[in-house]
Amino acid sequence: MQDGSQAGFYHCLSRVVDRRFIMGDPEKETFRRILRQCETFYGLRVLTYCIMSNHFHLLVLVPEPKELDEGEILERVAALYSPKFVAGLRSDLDAFRQRGLEDSARDLLASFTRRMWNLSNFMKSLKQRFSSFYNRNHDRSGTLWEERFRSILVEGEDRALLTMALYIDLNPIRAGIVTDPAEYRFCGYGEAVGGGEAAREGLRSLVSWRVGSWKTVQAEYRRLLYSTGEETTVRRGFTREEAAAVEAREGHLPAGAILRHRIRHFSEGVILGSRSFIDGWLQRNRWRFGERSISSGSDRRLPDLARLGLLRAAPA
Numbered sequence: 255m256q257d258g259s260q261a262g263f264y265h266c267l268s269r270v271v272d273r274r275f276i277m278g279d280p281e282k283e284t285f286r287r288i289l290r291q292c293e294t295f296y297g298l299r300v301l302t303y304c305i306m307s308n309h310f311h312l313l314v315l316v317p318e319p320k321e322l323d324e325g326e327i328l329e330r331v332a333a334l335y336s337p338k339f340v341a342g343l344r345s346d347l348d349a350f351r352q353r354g355l356e357d358s359a360r361d362l363l364a365s366f367t368r369r370m371w372n373l374s375n376f377m378k379s380l381k382q383r384f385s386s387f388y389n390r391n392h393d394r395s396g397t398l399w400e401e402r403f404r405s406i407l408v409e410g411e412d413r414a415l416l417t418m419a420l421y422i423d424l425n426p427i428r429a430g431i432v433t434d435p436a437e438y439r440f441c442g443y444g445e446a447v448g449g450g451e452a453a454r455e456g457l458r459s460l461v462s463w464r465v466g467s468w469k470t471v472q473a474e475y476r477r478l479l480y481s482t483g484e485e486t487t488v489r490r491g492f493t494r495e496e497a498a499a500v501e502a503r504e505g506h507l508p509a510g511a512i513l514r515h516r517i518r519h520f521s522e523g524v525i526l527g528s529r530s531f532i533d534g535w536l537q538r539n540r541w542r543f544g545e546r547s548i549s550s551g552s553d554r555r556l557p558d559l560a561r562l563g564l565l566r567a568a569p570a
Contacts, residue, residue: 261371265312306429313442327367
């Protein structure tokens with residue numbers, strides 16, 4: 255990761271204003287369509303997600319920026335904008351070049367690329383575009399979302415990333431909406447089971463220690479969902495018998511017991527990872543915080559990087 259880079263894995267959460275239950279199946283379908291459009295334009299990668307009736311979760315990879323040729327830029331623009339808009343953009347580029355204004359053509363393309371690979375821009379576009387759709391179709395106006403958004407920077411090693419993914423895909427189970435996460439098609443796992451290739455690619459990257467067919471990846475991820483999602487006295491989940499039945503059908507998974515104990519409350523603005531991961535991030539991004547010293551320890555107060563506030567080391 256480059257110094258000061260925003261590249262990394264993020265868990266993003268946003269809630270509907272007043273936490274009202276406004277999103278039925280048609281709204282969730284539209285939200286997912288806009289999500290995939292924004293994913294393509296901004297060059298981010300959604301590893302998994304869950305769209306609930308009054309909030310949503312995303313697990314997103316923000317990569318390092320890269321050079322794009324004009325064709326690649328226009329392909330991304332076409333994912334987010336109308337054919338008429340893209341045709342107008344092509345016409346403007348041609349007009350600049352016919353007049354010998356190559357710098358102007360480059361500046362026009364740069365007005366799009368400088369928005370890419372940016373988590374805040376991605377989230378702003380996603381939420382604004384869905385708000386416009388919802389307000390237009392429900393004869394309303396004004397703010398739809400409770401706040402900007404919350405984010406958690408997640409370490410991409412030592413299973414912290416997988417732990418977060420499981421937490422997200424277990425949301426419909428914890429809420430009592432379905433009894434099997436495969437039945438909820440508005441989460442990454444449910445979409446993947448239903449044949450969604452983008453969702454399958456996200457889960458493949460999470461179950462990275464097993465290279466194989468989708469059938470193998472699905473089996474691994476399903477066992478992890480059931481072994482980490484067992485019911486407790488304070489939260490809904492699978493019964494011990496349900497979890498045992500899945501293991502019996504698909505094989506034993508020792509890592510499940512470890513991951514179950516690592517599931518924790520994910521509060522606003524934490525970095526989830528090892529102490530060395532947090533310390534390394536702090537050193538690379540010290541410039542963001544001025545001359546203030548940053549103390550060592552598990553909790554450190556810092557200013558905003560997409561609402562990053564409280565840093566906390568994940569349990570060993």
